[in-house]
Amino acid sequence: MSEELDLTKLPTEEIVLQIKDDLYDGLAAEVVAAVKELLRRGLTPYEVLTGSLVAGMDVVGADFRDGILFVPEVLMAAKSMKAGMEILRPLLVETGAPQIGTLVIGTVKGDIHDIGKNLVAMMMEGAGFKVVNLGINVDAEKFIGAVKEHKPTLFGMSALLTTTMPYMGVVIKALKEAGLRDDLIVLVGGAPLNAAFAEEIEADAYCRDAAIAVETAKKLVALKRGV
Numbered sequence: 001m002s003e004e005l006d007l008t009k010l011p012t013e014e015i016v017l018q019i020k021d022d023l024y025d026g027l028a029a030e031v032v033a034a035v036k037e038l039l040r041r042g043l044t045p046y047e048v049l050t051g052s053l054v055a056g057m058d059v060v061g062a063d064f065r066d067g068i069l070f071v072p073e074v075l076m077a078a079k080s081m082k083a084g085m086e087i088l089r090p091l092l093v094e095t096g097a098p099q100i101g102t103l104v105i106g107t108v109k110g111d112i113h114d115i116g117k118n119l120v121a122m123m124m125e126g127a128g129f130k131v132v133n134l135g136i137n138v139d140a141e142k143f144i145g146a147v148k149e150h151k152p153t154l155f156g157m158s159a160l161l162t163t164t165m166p167y168m169g170v171v172i173k174a175l176k177e178a179g180l181r182d183d184l185i186v187l188v189g190g191a192p193l194n195a196a197f198a199e200e201i202e203a204d205a206y207c208r209d210a211a212i213a214v215e216t217a218k219k220l221v222a223l224k225r226g227v
């Protein structure tokens with residue numbers, strides 16, 4: 001986006017397109033400015049998140065897959081996405097909802113993708129869960145330590161690579177061996193997963209996106225508490 005561009009003069013649809021372009025080009029400051037402008041116009045944080053940032057990242061993902069973009073460009077795009085998410089974070093979280101349980105979540109060992117996992121963490125906070133975000137490249141030992149320390153109701157894992165998703169099964173097995181599995185609702189997510197995989201590794205549910213993660217978490221917590 002050129003510096004002279006006055007966002008206040010653009011129609012909303014064009015700002016949305018502009019965010020997608022700026023995300024693609026890794027222009028974090030421009031993404032932040034446009035996110036702020038959309039919020040000023042009354043779009044909800046969730047609308048900005050899904051309609052502009054996540055939609056923009058989908059384009060980046062497709063071009064990465066097709067060999068049009070490479071790791072450095074994707075990293076810049078990811079940084080811009082995170083910068084935009086940071087504006088939305090407090091707004092998504094500030095619901096004043098009472099805490100309805102704790103979620104321990106992390107991206108599994110060998111995997112450094114964290115945008116989707118952080119989105120889930122944010123939305124869960126917004127829905128009233130306390131979230132303990134363990135970050136990326138988390139091994140079974142660290143997951144187990146966090147479960148012992150925080151005694152969560154919910155346990156979430158994210159994996160974006162076909163090579164790292166099997167490690168989720170390793171973690172669940174380790175939780176079982178530590179006698180911790182039965183007290184947890186285990187949710188898994190990430191682009192290469194599906195419900196059959198979640199069932200195979202004995203997770204409680206596969207969550208396709210952050211909104212479904214929140215919905216599923218609420219449903220399973222209510223079921224567990226018998227309400």
Ligand code: B1M
Pocket residue numbers: 054057058060061062064065066071072074075078105110111112113114115116117119120155156157158159160161162163187188189190191192207208209210211213
């Ligand atoms: Co990576 N990468 N990447 N990458 N990268 C993918 C995943 C890939 C599909 C790209 C492609 O080829 N099209 C491909 C994987 C192929 C495969 O395994 N079959 C891939 C590859 C190959 C790699 C490297 C190996 C590349 C290389 O080095 N040659 C390398 C691996 C590094 C590693 O992890 N060890 C690598 C590196 C990177 C970057 C560092 C450059 C960067 C990550 C930056 C970061 O995260 N901080 C990156 C990115 C950005 C991507 C893509 C383009 C975008 C991922 C993303 O952020 N999506 C991705 C392509 C794609 O997925 N289309 C790709 C947006 C995000 C909002 O969606 O993460 O799916 P997502 O999360 C969703 C849901 O999945 C769900 O909810 C989220 C929100 O709605 N969800 C959960 C996710 N986790 C959940 C947990 C839950 C519940 C729901 O728990 C309860």
